[in-house]
Amino acid sequence: MVILPPIQELHTNYMKKIFRNFEAYALITGAASGMGRKYALRLASMGYDLVLVDINAAGLEETAKLVGESTPQARTLVVVQDLSVADAADRIYERTEAAGCKVEVLVNNAGIMYCQGMAETSERMLKLIMMVHMYTPLLLCRKYVGPMKERGCGYILNISSLAAWMIWPGIGMYGVTKRFVRNYSRELRIECQKTGVSVTNAYFGAVDTPLIPLKDSLRKLARSLAVMIAPEKAVEKALNATFRRRRGVMPGLLNKIFLPFVIIMPDCLLGWIYRKAKPYLMKV
Numbered sequence: 412m413v414i415l416p417p418i419q420e421l422h423t424n425y426m427k428k429i430f431r432n433f434e435a436y437a438l439i440t441g442a443a444s445g446m447g448r449k450y451a452l453r454l455a456s457m458g459y460d461l462v463l464v465d466i467n468a469a470g471l472e473e474t475a476k477l478v479g480e481s482t483p484q485a486r487t488l489v490v491v492q493d494l495s496v497a498d499a500a501d502r503i504y505e506r507t508e509a510a511g512c513k514v515e516v517l518v519n520n521a522g523i524m525y526c527q528g529m530a531e532t533s534e535r536m537l538k539l540i541m542m543v544h545m546y547t548p549l550l551l552c553r554k555y556v557g558p559m560k561e562r563g564c565g566y567i568l569n570i571s572s573l574a575a576w577m578i579w580p581g582i583g584m585y586g587v588t589k590r591f592v593r594n595y596s597r598e599l600r601i602e603c604q605k606t607g608v609s610v611t612n613a614y615f616g617a618v619d620t621p622l623i624p625l626k627d628s629l630r631k632l633a634r635s636l637a638v639m640i641a642p643e644k645a646v647e648k649a650l651n652a653t654f655r656r657r658r659g660v661m662p663g664l665l666n667k668i669f670l671p672f673v674i675i676m677p678d679c680l681l682g683w684i685y686r687k688a689k690p691y692l693m694k695v
Contacts, residue, residue: 434486436512438462438503438555440494440548441521443470446618449646450518451478455485459516462507464490488512494521495542500550514555516653518568519548519592524585532584544588549595556599556608565608568653569596573616573661593659600658609656613649616661618642 437454441447443465451461455478465471468491475487490506492499507514523540532540552567559565571593574586593612600610618640645662652660 434460434513435515436460436462436488436507437516437518438464438507438512438514438551439518439520440464440551442474443467444474446642446646447518447520448474448477449642450520450650452481453646453650454516454518455482460486460488460512462488462490462503462512462514464492464494464503465521466491466493494547495539497542497546499542499547500554503551504554513558513562515559515562515564516566516568517551517555518570519551520568520570521548522570537584540584540588544585545591548592552595552599552610556603559608560603560606563607566653566656567596567599567608567610568649569610569612570649571596571612571614571659573614576614597658609653611649611653611657612659613645613652614659614661615645615649616640618645 435458437451437459439447439450439454439461442451442461442463444467447465448470451463451474455461461475461478463471463474468489471489471491475489478485478487488507488510490503492503521543523543548569552569556565556567559567569592572585572589574589576593577586593614596610596612603610640662648660648662
């Protein structure tokens, strides 16, 4: 059995092999809370300066404060930006260029968990989900992959979902957008071969963050049954795969066991599940 080094050692060994005449930055969207904050703290501990992006200004300031306390040498650029507007990627890129930030790691983490049938989802929510999950992350990849190729090194981590591999009642639009992420990430990864740039997809199931609204008792039960994984573990698994330049990662043994059964479920059974779940779905 081959024993692989931990992520910190892996990254340290990599850093020793290259020479940089610039400070490398990691850009994280959705950095104001949850997993985005944990990506920021972990990447700062690995020696990266940070570009923190979110619509929540107060949350970003709190993340920057926590980074400063845990890794005082890390520099942070805070970018308050709504990712659902058409020129969001342009604005973010302009801010990083003006500040001289050389982005080596791009983490497209921002997301919206929305549970509703396709036909019942409002036009406003359809646009919001597509912009945050699809359009802006795609444009951010397009903006930063060129400079990464020129420098001969870059890592892109796109957050897809277990839902990208299956049809599940009540999360139709969420799943559709995550399938888009899965497919464009693979296409971009192929295009980036032999350039020093890699693209990794993270296929998370249920992660214990505020994105999933559960009562404390249900949350505790889900974690005890390993149905829901801790965000720290999810972040570590995703970054480990990213710096090993792997195509994708699906943390959680139960996710791997559960997925094949869901894929082969007949439409009649999925329809029955949807009808039972419909009264409890979001009304937005």
